[in-house]
Amino acid sequence: DAMVIQNPxxxxxxxxxxxxxxxxxxxxxxxxxxxxxxxxxxxKLLFHYYDKDFNNEADTPDNFQSRRPNTSFCFLDIRxxxxxxxxxYLCATSETGVYGYTFGSGTRLTVV
Amino acid sequence: AQTVxxxxxxxxxxxxxxxxxxxxxxxxxSNYYLFWYKQPPSRQMILVIRQEAYKQQNATExxxxxxxxxxxxSFSLKISDSQLGDTAMYFCAFMTSSNTGKLIFGQGTTxxxxx
Numbered sequence: 001d002a003m004v005i006q007n008p009x010x011x012x013x014x015x016x017x018x019x020x021x022x023x024x025x026x027x028x029x030x031x032x033x034x035x036x037x038x039x040x041x042x043x044k045l046l047f048h049y050y051d052k053d054f055n056n057e058a059d060t061p062d063n064f065q066s067r068r069p070n071t072s073f074c075f076l077d078i079r080x081x082x083x084x085x086x087x088x089y090l091c092a093t094s095e096t097g098v099y100g101y102t103f104g105s106g107t108r109l110t111v112v
Numbered sequence: 113a114q115t116v117x118x119x120x121x122x123x124x125x126x127x128x129x130x131x132x133x134x135x136x137x138x139x140x141x142s143n144y145y146l147f148w149y150k151q152p153p154s155r156q157m158i159l160v161i162r163q164e165a166y167k168q169q170n171a172t173e174x175x176x177x178x179x180x181x182x183x184x185x186s187f188s189l190k191i192s193d194s195q196l197g198d199t200a201m202y203f204c205a206f207m208t209s210s211n212t213g214k215l216i217f218g219q220g221t222t223x224x225x226x227x
Binding site for chain 1: 145157164201214217219220222
């Protein structure tokens, strides 16, 4: 089945130690998104790619970076994780957005 | 600013009963898209139903239907014949046609279906 796959499902990292989360898709969608979802809160958009065109939200901290080396893969890099970065990170894809997004299962990040 | 408000943090319903989840939104644009997403515990978020603002007819997907009131900027979700598998967090979300790169979510409603 075509899908969005996030690895790992659970990630524990040390305070200040860089960490990378990955997302892959078999849907061949043009657009890929990264959302941050803290406990019992609404997902918050960090950035998205339209093809290779990167779009950063104004309030996304500089600590968060992203790479999209090809259509299928997208990475979220957190350069120096703080305790406040502990959250579920959701990757999503869409063709145009208007038909909704397809989400991955998420990566739950714990910072110790 | 464009916002989505879900005023019911938690709701519960008996199995086989009907429940309605509320959602209001605010925008100055006339063309936009509305969505309800379901996020079961520890599972991925899936699209339940979508509505295009220029369509007056309310969307329906099996047991799920919406009541879209454009003038009131209201977009409620009705779940008929509730099932245990409907237990989840439900998010109302909104996207303008001028910015289809950004889906704005409400705070969510946790729905518990009781046997």
